[in-house]
Amino acid sequence: xxxxxxxxxxxxxxxxxxxxxxxxxxxxxxxxxxxxxxxxxxxxxxxxxxxxxxxxxxxxxxxxxxxxxxxxxxxxxxxxxxxxxxxxxxxxxxxxxxxxxxxxxxxxxxxxxxxxxxxxxxxxxxxxxxxxxxxxxxxxxxxxxxxxxxxxxxxxxxxxxxxxxxxxxxxxxxxxxxxxxxxxxxxxxxxxxxxxxxxxxxxxxxxxxxxxxxxxxxxxxxxxxxxxxxxxxxxxxxxxxxxxxxxxxxxxxxxxxxxxxxxxxxxxxxxxxxxxxxxxxxxxxxxxxxxxxxxxxxxxxxxxxxxxxxxxxxxxxxxxxxxxxxxxxxxxxxxxxxxxxxxxxxxxxxxxxxxxxxxxxxxxxxxxxxxxxxxxxxxxxxxxxxxxxxxxxxxxxxxxxxxxxxxxxx
Numbered sequence: 009x010x011x012x013x014x015x016x017x018x019x020x021x022x023x024x025x026x027x028x029x030x031x032x033x034x035x036x037x038x039x040x041x042x043x044x045x046x047x048x049x050x051x052x053x054x055x056x057x058x059x060x061x062x063x064x065x066x067x068x069x070x071x072x073x074x075x076x077x078x079x080x081x082x083x084x085x086x087x088x089x090x091x092x093x094x095x096x097x098x099x100x101x102x103x104x105x106x107x108x109x110x111x112x113x114x115x116x117x118x119x120x121x122x123x124x125x126x127x128x129x130x131x132x133x134x135x136x137x138x139x140x141x142x143x144x145x146x147x148x149x150x151x152x153x154x155x156x157x158x159x160x161x162x163x164x165x166x167x168x169x170x171x172x173x174x175x176x177x178x179x180x181x182x183x184x185x186x187x188x189x190x191x192x193x194x195x196x197x198x199x200x201x202x203x204x205x206x207x208x209x210x211x212x213x214x215x216x217x218x219x220x221x222x223x224x225x226x227x228x229x230x231x232x233x234x235x236x237x238x239x240x241x242x243x244x245x246x247x248x249x250x251x252x253x254x255x256x257x258x259x260x261x262x263x264x265x266x267x268x269x270x271x272x273x274x275x276x277x278x279x280x281x282x283x284x285x286x287x288x289x290x291x292x293x294x295x296x297x298x299x300x301x302x303x304x305x306x307x308x309x310x311x312x313x314x315x316x317x318x319x320x321x322x323x324x325x326x327x328x329x330x331x332x333x334x335x336x337x338x339x340x341x342x343x344x345x346x347x348x349x350x351x352x353x354x355x356x357x358x359x360x361x362x363x364x365x366x367x368x369x370x371x372x373x374x375x376x377x378x379x380x381x382x383x384x385x386x387x388x389x390x391x392x393x394x395x396x397x398x399x400x401x402x403x404x405x406x407x408x409x410x411x412x413x414x415x416x417x418x
Contacts, residue, residue: 009180010045011037012068014060016075016085017159020049029074029164040173041182041232042070052076057088065152070176075159077142079121085156086145090129093147097127100134103143110141132156135171139163144171153179182232185239187247188219189227190264191257192411196220199227203253206246213239214246222400223407224266259414266410267295273417274305279354279383281413283309284322284347286334287361287377292406307351312343318360322346335360335372337389340380348382355383355416357409364398377405381412388412 013033019025027049034044045068050056057076064071076085090096104126111118125141128134135144140158144167147154155172157164191199196218200207207216213233219226229246231239251258260269274281283292293309296302310321315334318324323346324339332338343358361377368374375394380387392408394401 009042009069009176009182010067011042011070011072012046012048012064013044014057014064014071014073015047015049015159016052016057016073017049018051020075021051029159029161032161032165033072033074033168036168036173037072037176038184039186040177041180041184042176052082052084054084054088054091057085058092061092061154065150068152070153071155072172073154073156074164077156077158079125079141086127086129089132089145089147089154089156093129093131093149095130098130100126100128100143102136103128103134106136106138106143107141135167137163137167138170139166146172146175181234183234183236183239185231185236185243187229187243188262189229189247189250189258190260190262191225191227191254192223192259192266192407194225194254194257196225199225199254199257203250206249206253210246211242214242223404259411265295265299266407266414268299270410270414270417271296271299271302271305273414274355275301277354277417279417280305280307281355281357282307282347282351282353283409284343284356284358285309285311286313286318286343286359287363288359288402288406288409289313291402292357292359292409295406295410307353310347310350318343321350323349333372335362335376335378337378337380337391340378341382341387341389344380344382344387355381355413357381357413359405359409361392361394361401361405363401363405364396375401377401377408379405379409379412381409381416383413383416385416388416 013030030047050060076083107125132145132147137143140163142158145156157167214231217228290311312318322343324342328338340358340360344356347356358380364374374396377392380389394404
């Protein structure tokens, strides 16, 4: 079965509100075995709503709408649905009781506008909205299913979870299974070349998607069919083969992050750590401390942006900086040694680079970054040349540094 999601609201089209509803709905529909064929955002306009519905029914079995169900004059979805389905608004006692309950609990009196929330198209099945005053609405027409929900995310999710998904799941026998493998430090094209033979040998009902972002490529395997156990078993076998091919690039699965995986390794080892950061400006420390429980292993950071701080706080030799420069292997090694000495920790990350967009030279262009990781297992320094975008350089440097620490700990 195929679905289309239609989001209604001028605020979406002018960028005032980000459409998170569609992403969430598409995810839960997919997990229910329903493919989303299209997502459409339209204005609060009668003509646009009518046109979108007419278009959607040509290629979708299920049309899900959010938005335009409030009590004010600009909320026209209900009246437009009446026109589309050739019906009229009728008073619904269950919907009214829900509105009355909500206002009583809040200590308010009902207005005529609020009472009008209980008026719904005569040929729909009302879907109780326990989180708000606008009920959801379920229509069945010409073999198609239509459902309309409020645009407020937590209200929409409540109606989808309680009413719509259970109904839809009874209509499909297809199961969709995902497993996502996370890689770092290898580009999408190089990764594709490494696993080309494995990808070609995948069964026809298993699909692979490459989902790249700076420094990280997610490999999502998706299987679809009638038997969940069989799908999961096949995907697990495929993933085992993938690990044999590219284990050096894999750091986790699903919703794992480098900082979380590395934190787990630190916690398991009993090691502590600190960071000495120049071009990343504390971003590595920010990522590490974003993980709950990181105080067990993370002790602190020095943002040594100037050479004075590198020398006077971290103990980097003035001669080292004069001879090799602040962005050099020698400097980051002394920064790492200095932070271990100052903070009395087991492990250290030190980073110095040229984030840009200015400051580059022929020898050290923008994006040049040196990273040092010191642990009880040894020392590693690496030079990276990222790019010209400051924000991406900072992000890439931070992730590269954390991954270097992860590999040392493993």
